[in-house]
Amino acid sequence: RFHPFIPAGGVGSRLWPLSRADAPKFLLDLTGSGSSLLRATFDRLAGLSAGPVMVVTGRSHAGAVQEQLPELTADDLVLEPSPKDSAAAIGLACTLIERRDPTAIIGSFAADHVVEPASAFQEVVKEAVRAADTGRIVTIGITPSSPATGFGYIKAGQSLGLDQAPHALAVEQFVEKPDEETARAYVASGKYTWNAGMFVAPVGLMLSYLRRSEPELARGLDRIADAWETPERDAVVDKVWPTLTKTAIDYAVAEPAAAAGDVAMVPGDFTWEDVGDFAAINRLNKVDPRTDAPVSILGQNNRVLTDESSGIVVSDTGRLIALIGVADIVVVDTPDALLVTTAEHAQRVKNAVDSLKRNG
Numbered sequence: 342r343f344h345p346f347i348p349a350g351g352v353g354s355r356l357w358p359l360s361r362a363d364a365p366k367f368l369l370d371l372t373g374s375g376s377s378l379l380r381a382t383f384d385r386l387a388g389l390s391a392g393p394v395m396v397v398t399g400r401s402h403a404g405a406v407q408e409q410l411p412e413l414t415a416d417d418l419v420l421e422p423s424p425k426d427s428a429a430a431i432g433l434a435c436t437l438i439e440r441r442d443p444t445a446i447i448g449s450f451a452a453d454h455v456v457e458p459a460s461a462f463q464e465v466v467k468e469a470v471r472a473a474d475t476g477r478i479v480t481i482g483i484t485p486s487s488p489a490t491g492f493g494y495i496k497a498g499q500s501l502g503l504d505q506a507p508h509a510l511a512v513e514q515f516v517e518k519p520d521e522e523t524a525r526a527y528v529a530s531g532k533y534t535w536n537a538g539m540f541v542a543p544v545g546l547m548l549s550y551l552r553r554s555e556p557e558l559a560r561g562l563d564r565i566a567d568a569w570e571t572p573e574r575d576a577v578v579d580k581v582w583p584t585l586t587k588t589a590i591d592y593a594v595a596e597p598a599a600a601a602g603d604v605a606m607v608p609g610d611f612t613w614e615d616v617g618d619f620a621a622i623n624r625l626n627k628v629d630p631r632t633d634a635p636v637s638i639l640g641q642n643n644r645v646l647t648d649e650s651s652g653i654v655v656s657d658t659g660r661l662i663a664l665i666g667v668a669d670i671v672v673v674d675t676p677d678a679l680l681v682t683t684a685e686h687a688q689r690v691k692n693a694v695d696s697l698k699r700n701g
């Protein structure tokens with residue numbers, strides 16, 4: 342009855358030149374574990390449901406996703422012709438699952454986070470499923486460590502007093518990506534947590550909010566689902582998908598559902614990192630086990646010489662790299678592009694990518 346799925350889209354442009362259109366963040370190994378973020382997300386979800394885990398991703402990633410998840414059947418690999426943001430991707434998964442099982446509890450889990458340990462994550466998800474069973478959209482809250490503006494903020498209130506989900510709290514407000522001043526005030530108040538980018542809910546409740554706030558999008562998804570098991574699937578997807586509204590599930594569902602009192606939060610009692618930029622990777626891999634130096638080295642290239650330096654080196658090129666007396670440096674060496682910055686300025690990589698896109 343629990344149907345977990347993973348929306349996997351978005352490039353992660355703050356990780357350029359490691360992330361590219363054909364090597365999006367979720368397909369990268371950012372922890373040096375040998376698994377991509379997607380593979381690790383999939384493995385964490387295995388065992389939580391009797392049925393399969395569904396993945397929604399772009400057609401252009403189908404081959405790479407299939408390679409990383411060989412056990413995924415064609416039925417559970419849902420492909421979109423172009424990125425239409427998370428409301429379309431998550432909405433399509435929900436619409437398809439509702440046809441298979443109208444009483445399903447769905448779980449949407451972002452493809453591109455580092456979560457540890459898996460056992461703690463699984464206990465939280467199990468509790469979220471029991472809380473969702475009482476007719477709520479359940480989010481997972483992460484204690485904020487900075488006034489980051491790239492996250493959703495959840496204001497939780499009273500305990501719901503559920504025996505089966507003792508940590509579940511009522512949610513008073515959900516605010517997606519507030520401006521910096523607002524985020525500062527939220528963090529200072531101590532009353533807000535970050536949204537971990539995971540939603541556990543009765544499928545009908547998710548869709549009722551999507552249908553209310555984005556009726557055209559929801560109608561488009563219904564047309565696609567109507568054709569899904571027919572020979573017309575591809576033709577209908579190609580026709581309808583480009584017309585869908587681009588918006589995030591957080592605006593389309595989480596904000597209005599919280600305002601209506603239909604959202605709950607279970608605290609995410611585990612290590613959670615969005616790994617949005619190289620500073621985050623630097624935080625995760627403080628010391629490289631291969632060298633004992635405070636330089637983390639990712640990729641296949643071991644030829645890195647460090648002398649009184651700290652930071653992160655990502656390289657698959659085989660070129661010898663020497664760091665001497667530089668602190669918190671970020672070096673990303675790829676065959677056709679070299680990035681040098683510092684952890685402090687890692688956020689600004691996105692601006693460089695944007696200007697590259699503008700100027701070709």
Ligand code: GDD
Nearest residue numbers: 348349350397398424425426427430451452492493536538
């Ligand atoms: N298939 C598909 N297609 N998936 C998509 C698309 C798309 O066009 N766009 C986004 N996704 C997937 C992403 O891969 C990720 O798994 C999830 O949907 C969330 O999308 P992001 O684009 O990464 O959202 P965000 O990081 O800006 O914000 C979300 O995550 C934060 C935590 O990292 C929100 O839920 C925030 O509230 C949250 O704090």
Ligand code: MG
Nearest residue numbers: 451453538615
């Ligand atoms: Mg994200």
